Amino acid sequence: MNQTIELLCRHTSIRKFTDKPIETEQLNAILVAAQAASTSSFLQASSIIRITDSNKRAELVKLSGNQPWVGEAAEFFVWCADFHRHQQIAPDAKLGFTEQLLIGAVDTALMAQNALTAAESLGLGGVFIGGLRNSPNEVVELLNLPQQVLPLFGMCLGHPAQQPSIRPRLPQSLVVHENSYAEELDGDQLAQYDAKVRDYYTHRAGADKIMSWSDQITAILAKESRPYMQSFVQSQGFATK
Ligand SMILES: Cc1cc2nc3c(=O)[nH]c(=O)nc-3n(C[C@H](O)[C@H](O)[C@H](O)COP(=O)(O)O)c2cc1C
Structure with missing residues (x-):
């Protein structure tokens, strides 16, 4: 193995953080690495909202199901699929296709994973926050997300204050x-x-x-899985056709 593969295989989500902030240079490097990910048709169909307003962060804790680490991490980002930029550049763009929802979601997930891996390579840690989709309409309102911008998940990043054991994956x-x-x-x-x-x-x-x-x-899949998401993605202009 090499160092990159070892780093990837050492991954564990971090949910306890020290108070130490992430240095600007490190943060910048993480975001540069995020944007370096592959992107479908070079569309770059993603935006990242960095949350620095403490009131908005507190609100996002509530909207994500009161997960304490959302409030405690040095940084919190909201990762969005984004075709709004494209619409501004090309007003006649044909949007709303389900395929574009997939493109936006895949592009954004690839960027986010790059960010987390980059952070881990710097000795930082973090966790994805799908809980952000508990109250997606409120997230749209809080962050002024226009049509064609879809909040997909959040991400906490910071200096780890725990060292969880690695969760074994399927054979x-x-x-x-x-x-x-x-x-x-x-x-x-x-x-x-x-x-x-x-x-x-x-x-x-x-x-x-x-x-x-x-x-x-079995327990997870016995429950309904955010059944409001279909109408939510459509209300943001995605997957209408
Ligand atoms: C899209 C996505 C959403 C997630 N949402 C949450 C979340 O809301 N809260 C949380 O504590 N962990 C969340 N996780 C982390 C997973 O629980 C974690 O990755 C999984 O249990 C495997 O553990 P590991 O990352 O430590 O290997 C999420 C992971 C992904 C990929």
Whole structure:
């Protein structure tokens, strides 16, 4: 392995931060690295809102489901799919296609992951905040997001005040298929992985939830998943056709 791959494989989300701010130079480097990500058709269909207003940050804590780390991290960003810029440049642009929602979401996720990896390479840490989609209309209002700008997720960044153990991922054999999709799930591999995840939770600080991966995803997927998102994305001008 090399240092880049080792860094990627060491990743863990950080949810406890020291009070130390991120230096301007480091922050700039993180954002430059974010923008260096691949982008579909060179559209660069993303915008990042850096939150420096403490009132807005406090509001975003509430809107993201009161996750304390949203308020405590040195930096908080809102990552958006953005075709508003394109519309200003090309007023006759044909927008609203579902494909453009996918382009915007993929471009933005690639940028955000670059940012997190860049931060981790500097000894910083962070976590994505999908909780931002709990109250998307309120986020739009708070941040003055125009049509064709879609808030996708937030991200906390800062100096880590914890060192969580690495969350084990699925075995490669269950994820990587060769030439065609192998529909049959390898039960033995899954059972081994479930035991590994249960063990991870057992030994994790706090040991607050001890469950297998299968138990966990079953519980998550038994609930509706933000059913208002379809009408929300359409209200921002996305996926109307
Ligand atoms: C798009 C996205 C949204 C997420 N939203 C949240 C969130 O709202 N709150 C949180 O604490 N973690 C959030 N996470 C972090 C995941 O829980 C975490 O990545 C996953 O459990 C794997 O753990 P690890 O990152 O430590 O390896 C999110 C991750 C992604 C990719």
